[in-house]
Amino acid sequence: MLRCLITLLVLCAAPLQAAELVYRLEPRQIAAGTWLLEGSTDNFSEQNGGDIVNVAFIETSAGVVLIDTGPSRRYGEALRQAIGKVSDKPLVRVLLTHHHPDHVLGNQAFSDVPIAALAGTRELLAEQGDAMAENMYRLVGDWMRGTEVVLPTETLEEGVLEIGDHRLRLLALGGHTGADLAIFDETTGVLFAGDLVFHERALTTPNSPGLDVWLNDLERLQALPWKLVVPGHGPVAGDAAPFAQMRDYLGWLDGLLRDSAARGAEMTEVIAAPIPERFARVSLSRYELTRTVTHLYPRYEREQLPRVDSPAP
Amino acid sequence: MRRTLLGLLFLPCLVLAATSEDPLKSSMWDFHRQRLLGTEPVLFDERVLLEVPPFAEDARQVPIRVDASALAGQVVRMVAWAELNPIPHIFTFHPHSPQVRPMLAIRIRVEQATALRAAVLTRDGVWHVGSARIEAAGGGCTAPSVVRSEPGWEQRLGQVHGARFPRGEVSRLRLRVDHPMDNGLTAGIPEFFLNQAELRDASGKALATLELFPAVAENPTIGLEVGGQEATRLWLRDNNGNEFEANL
Numbered sequence: 001m002l003r004c005l006i007t008l009l010v011l012c013a014a015p016l017q018a019a020e021l022v023y024r025l026e027p028r029q030i031a032a033g034t035w036l037l038e039g040s041t042d043n044f045s046e047q048n049g050g051d052i053v054n055v056a057f058i059e060t061s062a063g064v065v066l067i068d069t070g071p072s073r074r075y076g077e078a079l080r081q082a083i084g085k086v087s088d089k090p091l092v093r094v095l096l097t098h099h100h101p102d103h104v105l106g107n108q109a110f111s112d113v114p115i116a117a118l119a120g121t122r123e124l125l126a127e128q129g130d131a132m133a134e135n136m137y138r139l140v141g142d143w144m145r146g147t148e149v150v151l152p153t154e155t156l157e158e159g160v161l162e163i164g165d166h167r168l169r170l171l172a173l174g175g176h177t178g179a180d181l182a183i184f185d186e187t188t189g190v191l192f193a194g195d196l197v198f199h200e201r202a203l204t205t206p207n208s209p210g211l212d213v214w215l216n217d218l219e220r221l222q223a224l225p226w227k228l229v230v231p232g233h234g235p236v237a238g239d240a241a242p243f244a245q246m247r248d249y250l251g252w253l254d255g256l257l258r259d260s261a262a263r264g265a266e267m268t269e270v271i272a273a274p275i276p277e278r279f280a281r282v283s284l285s286r287y288e289l290t291r292t293v294t295h296l297y298p299r300y301e302r303e304q305l306p307r308v309d310s311p312a313p
Numbered sequence: 314m315r316r317t318l319l320g321l322l323f324l325p326c327l328v329l330a331a332t333s334e335d336p337l338k339s340s341m342w343d344f345h346r347q348r349l350l351g352t353e354p355v356l357f358d359e360r361v362l363l364e365v366p367p368f369a370e371d372a373r374q375v376p377i378r379v380d381a382s383a384l385a386g387q388v389v390r391m392v393a394w395a396e397l398n399p400i401p402h403i404f405t406f407h408p409h410s411p412q413v414r415p416m417l418a419i420r421i422r423v424e425q426a427t428a429l430r431a432a433v434l435t436r437d438g439v440w441h442v443g444s445a446r447i448e449a450a451g452g453g454c455t456a457p458s459v460v461r462s463e464p465g466w467e468q469r470l471g472q473v474h475g476a477r478f479p480r481g482e483v484s485r486l487r488l489r490v491d492h493p494m495d496n497g498l499t500a501g502i503p504e505f506f507l508n509q510a511e512l513r514d515a516s517g518k519a520l521a522t523l524e525l526f527p528a529v530a531e532n533p534t535i536g537l538e539v540g541g542q543e544a545t546r547l548w549l550r551d552n553n554g555n556e557f558e559a560n561l
């Protein structure tokens with residue numbers, strides 16, 4: 001009965017909502033020539049249009065460099081307008097941190113600008129982009145209208161990229177998706193960590209090659225001489241809090257999966273495992289645990305299950 | 314809030330922990346009941362635990378666990394199904410020996426959001442039913458085979474990986490069998506699935522039998538519980554007559 005009520009409420013609210021699918025994007029300056037568009041730490045919904053992601057841009061002497069394009073065509077267009085209000089310099093380059101839909105489905109609005117990414121990111125987007133976009137339509141609905149996958153046009157490698165008066169150190173990492181670009185702006189000391197760092201928002205694992213790989217990536221990132229870290233999701237920080245939280249969380253996940261497999265726990269039991277009190281601030285941890293167990297538990301199980309078949313005697 | 318509401322609604326039944334009214338009020342209930350349970354009386358019973366995740370992150374590999382330990386010693390048969398699947402029936406489990414606990418964990422496919430049921434027949438001829446609901450984007454039953462896309466799968470057919478985990482008075486047996494479990498719903502690939510398993514003691518006597526249906530996921534992952542530490546042997550057969558055995 002309650003469900004019917006909710007359906008009714010949603011039906012009533014729908015026409016109002018449809019009238020204003022507007023992303024309110026207000027760039028906030030976080031360092032010299034550096035602006036952030038901070039998304040919420042919620043899940044994708046028809047209310048937020050997928051604006052759950054951090055997008056940033058840097059105004060260099062040669063033009064504007066954009067880092068990620070957001071979850072939809074509509075977002076990309078709003079983003080382009082928002083950048084234009086802050087800087088009159090031309091957009092010279094888009095850098096994609098990884099292939100996940102909330103970071104790249106705004107690409108259409110920047111199809112006249114070189115869009116650069118790691119080779120692996122291009123491959124993953126070519127392979128999974130359509131399915132991910134379809135899923136986004138299901139999750140956020142009308143906000144996605146007209147959104148299509150646009151593949152990167154340039155390939156990035158680990159090294160230094162100089163654009164105008166900014167020296168960007170590119171790191172080719174992989175703990176989150178197998179191809180994760182982190183960008184350290186040596187000129188300002190801002191580290192754009194992409195989704196290698198989630199802050200106060202549970203990390204996601206659908207393409208992770210393994211939590212150990214991810215932990216190694218974090219070690220490399222934390223060792224850089226950064227002054228400010230911009231996570232892929234959640235608030236920026238001037239201290240190492242996001243790193244401490246990520247290590248703690250990844251370590252807990254890894255231990256939970258390993259111990260559970262060693263005890264012979266079933267997947268449903270791991271999904272229902274208690275989440276430590278200290279992660280109470282981490283948004284969506286229960287939801288993401290269900291997903292992570294689905295993604296990663298089979299690998300931990302495999303380590304505990306040796307081959308036991310033998311022909312009939 | 315919904316949970317609280319439901320809790321309130323069912324408060325009078327908690328005393329009995331069982332009711333004759335479907336807690337999910339599903340229109341499909343009668344259809345499946347007639348087909349799978351026959352005419353014996355039915356009780357919706359909280360003592361039959363049906364553990365499923367709230368949503369299917371991968372609709373091709375959804376873990377479920379049926380635990381009727383609260384009815385241990387009385388269980389004759391356990392049946393599980395997914396109401397809205399094109400192939401609803403998941404398994405029928407017959408624990409023959411009191412050594413085998415009324416617990417079964419398995420991974421399944423779901424085609425869409427659906428009610429799931431686990432029915433447990435006790436010696437007194439009553440079905441005790443546990444229910445759950447799962448959200449799903451769907452397509453788990455009609456998705457292309459993952460196993461068949463992996464080179465060398467034919468060579469691995471019937472390989473069993475497994476182990477025995479002591480848990481207090483019982484041992485949990487967990488295993489994964491390499492098999493595509495083709496359900497006949499993917500174009501050009503006929504049904505090809507494990508349909509029978511038997512757990513046997515050292516002398517070859519059946520401790521439990523398990524009938525499987527192609528709602529079970531590819532490379533089935535199964536968990537069982539037996540009392541004691543004695544070695545057991547698992548026998549499996551598919552609908553093409555291939556037989557496999559493993560020590561657990």
Ligand SMILES: [Zn+2]
Nearest residue numbers: 098100176195
């Ligand atoms: Zn991501």
